[in-house]
Amino acid sequence: MDIEQARREELMNALADDFWCFEEVNLRHATFNRHLVRADVVAVPKDTRLERFAIAFEVKEPDKSWHYAKWAQAARQAYDYVFARIEDSSSASVFAGRRISGAFLYPAPIYYPEGKGRSPNQYCRDDNEELTTGILHLGLHLRVGWAAWDFKPREPRFELRFGPNPVWRQRIGFQKQGINLLSGSRPLGSRRIDFASELDGFC
Numbered sequence: 404m405d406i407e408q409a410r411r412e413e414l415m416n417a418l419a420d421d422f423w424c425f426e427e428v429n430l431r432h433a434t435f436n437r438h439l440v441r442a443d444v445v446a447v448p449k450d451t452r453l454e455r456f457a458i459a460f461e462v463k464e465p466d467k468s469w470h471y472a473k474w475a476q477a478a479r480q481a482y483d484y485v486f487a488r489i490e491d492s493s494s495a496s497v498f499a500g501r502r503i504s505g506a507f508l509y510p511a512p513i514y515y516p517e518g519k520g521r522s523p524n525q526y527c528r529d530d531n532e533e534l535t536t537g538i539l540h541l542g543l544h545l546r547v548g549w550a551a552w553d554f555k556p557r558e559p560r561f562e563l564r565f566g567p568n569p570v571w572r573q574r575i576g577f578q579k580q581g582i583n584l585l586s587g588s589r590p591l592g593s594r595r596i597d598f599a600s601e602l603d604g605f606c
Contacts, residue, residue: 410462411444414509414550417561417573422446425495430459430503433486433602440483445495445503450576456585457498458563459484459506460550465526471534474512474527478538481506481547486602502602504546504585505570507563511549514539516567540566546584 415424428445432438442459461481465473484506491499512527512535527535539549543566550563553572560573563581570581588595 406464407443407462410464410509414444414460414462415446417552418446420573421449421571421576423449423495423498425493427493428459428495429490429493430484430487431490432483433488433502439490440487442484442487442503442506444509445489445493445498447495447498447501448577455501456504457489457495457501458585459487459503460509461506462509465510465512467526467528469512469527469531471527471531471538474508474531474535474538477508478542478547481508481542482545485546486598505548505565506546507548507550508539509550511539511551512536513551514549514564514567516540542566543568543584544590546589 411426415426418424424444424446426444428442429439430442432440443462444460445457446460447457459481461477461484463477484503487503489495489498489501493499510526512532515532515536542548546565548563548565548570550561552559553562560575562572563570565584568580568584569578570584571577588597
């Protein structure tokens with residue numbers, strides 16, 4: 404039984420207006436390139452200005468009992484997708500060679516950048532909120548983010564974030580800061596490099 408199928412469909416439906424979405428996509432690991440990893444969902448923006456990007460998702464079926472160690476493991480798994488290359492044999496083969504510029508967890512625990520939150524966190528234990536927030540905050544430096552519904556607007560909208568930073572919002576699109584986080588230079592030791600120009604098949 405595929406317990407994550409409904410979650411993948413839920414995710415792809417939320418992204419469908421702005422992305423081409425594919426399930427269970429084979430990716431060639433960026434560092435250990437003799438090995439393949441399989442992303443639960445890969446999404447490619449429909450906006451031609453952003454078509455060089457691909458993002459991946461690690462989809463789980465969490466519940467209130469999940470503790471920080473499970474979320475840390477999920478984030479590490481998502482990190483394996485970052486900079487990996489889409490394989491010819493995958494369902495997304497039309498985009499073969501394109502590299503993953505960021506990965507996201509879905510669903511994800513609520514991110515509380517200032518400590519314990521006021522609303523129930525349905526995807527983690529209450530005593531683990533600060534630890535899971537720390538995992539999501541560290542993830543932003545590794546290009547691992549989180550995907551969730553924002554229920555604050557009059558009409559709820561789906562969004563992608565790196566830590567506290569919005570990357571993309573349903574009915575609004577990519578945020579300027581989000582594009583910079585996905586495509587801008589990244590730290591390498593004490594320097595910054597233009598990672599896109601360093602990796603083949605991305606631009």
